Amino acid sequence: MKVATNQYFRELTRLLTEQGGEVASLQARLASGEKNLLPSDDVNTAVKVLDLNALMSHHDTQQTNLKNLDSRLVQEESVMASIGSMLMRVQELAVMGANDTYSADNRRTMAAEIRGYKEQLLMLANSRSSDGSYLFAGAKSGSPPFVAAQDGTVQYQGDATRLQIQLDSGQVLEVNTTGFELFAGGSNTRNTSLDAGSAFATLENLALALESADRDGIAAQMDEIDSLRLNMELARTKIGVRRNVIEVRADILEEQKVSLTGLLSENKDLDYTQAITELSSRMLALEAAQTTMSKISQLVLFNYLR
């Protein structure tokens, strides 16, 4: 089959430039380390990368949230521990105060100490997190949940809202412990002063009972303190459970993140071995094309017409 001379040269040139182009693109990819220089090189991969990035960033957010929640729970737990040990001391005082061996002066000192604890309890119950919101106020975290009136009674101004966050597994995690849960074992009622603030009333009543050497009164208040301690333990246990859930979830997230990172790298990163092999074979082809072209183009009949 006849091949026109200029067609022959055109074909060869085209092949040469094509090969040259491929070599150049391979070289660019080797230099950048990316499998695809542009999304249009491989749409499927580009889309997968979008999906993977979405998952990764969501995982990061969840991990941050879990960490922050955990540190809040740690703080809540330590407040409860302090309250717990305080209540224990109060109980000791109550036992001592019920004992006749102590004088009225001693009892007054004890009452003063107990009142001191009441102040401390108020401070602890109004604890704030690192960003300034009140820990035990339910959703009304902008203002102190426990407010002392002029006459010394303490009212709970917070609410009973249990805040939650959602995890991507569909799990729901409780965030806070309300004032009700802290002191009253948790209930959602409209009767705010009686239940949540009664811890303070108990301490006040105990102090009064000590001062007036009212043994029955002291006994009654000791029962109250017992149930307060029980509620505190219950709340602490709940926090412990939540921290466990967080730990498990954080571990799972970490594992998932590792595999996501691997997937992302598979899609985005260049396989150097394969690329370099391809480069050498293309360069070989290019060289061969160039050499043959220079040799064959010499063969023209006109060269022999002398």
Added chain:
Amino acid sequence: MSDLLAIGTSATQLYQKALTTVSNNVANLNSVGYSRQEAVLIENTPAQYGVHYLGGGAFLEGIKRSYDQFIEQNLRTSASEVATQRPLVHYTNRLIDMLGSEDNALAPAFDRFFNVAEQLSLNADSIPLRVDLLSAADFLAGRFRNLDQQLRDLDTESGRDMSSLASQINRLAGQLASVNQQLQKNTVRDAQAPALLDQRDRLLNELAGFTGLHVTEAANGEVDISIGQPGNLTTLVSRGTHTELSVEFPVDRPASQHLVLDKYGRNLTLSGISRGELGGLASFRDDVLAPLMFQLNVLAESFVNEVNTAHRSGMTLASEAGGDLFTLTRQFRVDNGSQQPVAGVRIQEAEPPALQEHDLSVTWFGGEQWQVLDHRSNQVQALQGSVQGDVLQLHVAGLTLRFEQLPLPGNAVRVRSDSQAAQGIALAVTDPRALAAALQYEVTQDSDNAQSLTSRLSAVPPSANPLTEDIPSLAQYSGLNRPVSIATSRTQPALQVPAGLAEFQIAFLPEPGSSAQIELFSAHFNHLLGASKAGDPAALAAMQPRFDNAEHYLETHRSASSAGSFSYRGLDLFYGHRAAEFTQSVAIPAVQQPANSDLIDQGDLVLNGVAMPALRIADGATLTAQHVADWVNDSGSAVTASVVTIPMTDSQGNALTDPDTGEAMTHDVVRFSHAMVQWRFGAQGKSGDLALLGLSTGLYGSGTVPEDLLVYMASPAPAADGTPLQAQVRAGALASAGDAAPGALDEQFTVHFSQPAGQPLRYEVRDANGTRLALRDFDMQRGVALPGFSLHFDRAPAAGDEFSVAANRDARGDNRNLLTLISLRDAEIVNQQTVHDYYVTIVNTIGNVQKISTLNLQASEIIHDQAVNEKSVVAGVNLDQEAADLIRFQQAYQAAAQIITTSIKLFDTLLSSSR
């Protein structure tokens, strides 16, 4: 002559020409579109000598141009095909780079928005995190606008490409036409100059790259060229003339174009270009770019609507209802149909805005008569607008049109909406405290409740009540005063009064003696006005279908018709007839006094607080205005009555004239004078009593309507059901749904559960003042339905349980509305897909187009290369072949020259022999 010398000389000349042809081929080795020429040598006619023929040498028949018509056609077709795919590949690559790159794509912006929202949900009152969320939202809106702008730039660029291609096509068409003119000089193609034919073919090939061609070749080589879709071709070049192609871009639709032939002459619209670069560009714009822009708008609009709906049901840090988080500026175009804009028209959209495009032609016929043609559904409606001063107003298709300049009567005004959501999306909130993370309402449980339940409040968006959708609503009479025909019925409501209406009035004038009356119910079967139905189970059963079947009949706040004025939840109501000073009755009906009864019994009517005595005149006498006036004046009420004579008018208000005498007719009416004349009913009073005095009976409401109400036009006698009555209806302004329901955030509701013996568990809803709103059977699935909310429990409440729902103030740490917002990430809110998946699908779709057109390009390139090769086999110059021909013809020339030498020698021999 067949002798040596002649043959020799003709042969040398012949071979000289042949050599010239060969050298021409060699010289044109690299000329574009050159077809190899070959000298065709033919044997000369031999001379006859007796029985022998002596050959006469050879002559040049012609220079043949190597040409194959079918190969040429193949070449053109394959060139068109290749050129079609190139713009698709080029532009889809650019689109994918735009949409799929990690820096530019929309998906990461969504991710960032939702991720920051999740972080905020842990600390809903953190101002720095709120600022973060606002900036993430702003970033998202900015990305949308950015992408939209890039797409518009592509639209402009590809449009410009098309325009420049069109001018290239015109240039080539013009050149082809002039080539045709030159070809006209000969009648046979083989006689045409090869160079001319080469030029023609070259032009045709170039043109084929721009658009698919249909070429018809005449006998002399002239060509007619048509373009367009197969089966619908239009002529571009016809012999020596050509028509110009131009591309037009409609203003209102992005990425669309019209191809027009002969714009300034016959202005033909092309059905479309099928192939070639122009066809590829058109296909890109129609099949890829335009749908993409539409999809981006759909994504923006759906996302914004969902986010805004969620945000509006939340509470900000300042304890106010959340507003819109994003705004979409929707463009409206108003013109007079031929693209001339019309000024002075303001358009407002109903809230929430419908996700629909509008394309309406609105024609005003004077007064309040309008006609509207919806171009998308091709339906014509006659509508009534309203006139307020110099401003015309019309409600149609969810829009309120205000014409501040009078339009031309009878001339249509075109109103089109441009839902370019991706262009107009912007963040509406700048203050971090205005982010509505909390719920608007909060549930508290009474301490006496049997057990502590977990409850969940969810917002229920306002929507039409399916049970009463078909009942005409007073909202359509907002700002108007209209007559309405109502059929009496004891069980079907006649009208609905929507919540938020500022005031209303429904008045009717029945026959004298009629006992038709207005009854008023709330949408929850709470009886507000009328005779008790408690003892009429049949009537209750007949009315129940209009109410939810769990609703029970309540009449705690029912006023008997005789109450006159009463109020319900801030709405003041009056039933009877009420009029300001100097009002007069209509004409007193000419009623005859029957023998044994009073016309109006004692105490049936109460005027300004005074029970009226019986109205009785002489037996058989006809009631006149004077009788009535006397009766009123003798009653002891503070109202005085006088008789006046006024002209009679028909229903349109035109004065009536006596056909016999030609004079205006008059009648006597009673005029009442008091600052406020109030008639109400006594215990046995009925509307017919007022009708006897020429007075209408009406229900007057002032103050904002607190909830949806239903108006019944009832008649105690069953036989009277279906009697049509003419009522006059007036209504005030209706607060739009975008404003919070009146006093909503200050509302408080209580829910009381009870269980009468043998009955299912039921609950009662009361407002803050203890007004009973509804009594319903309780169902765990449906929960408790409250205005705008529903309340669900994890376990069934017990009889005696009480809950209250109040505004959730100062709940700075409440993140529950934020959780709703966050859940939108995984919700299928666009075309049954999440926002991320919808976007990814868009990118994938374009990726598919790219892959297919790349494969098509590769395939058509192979075919095109084959066609080029085939042509070069037929028409290409091979140097080796030419060199061989050169040697061949050179030797032949030498040999022919030798013949001449020989013939000279022969002649010399002949000459020398005769010496």
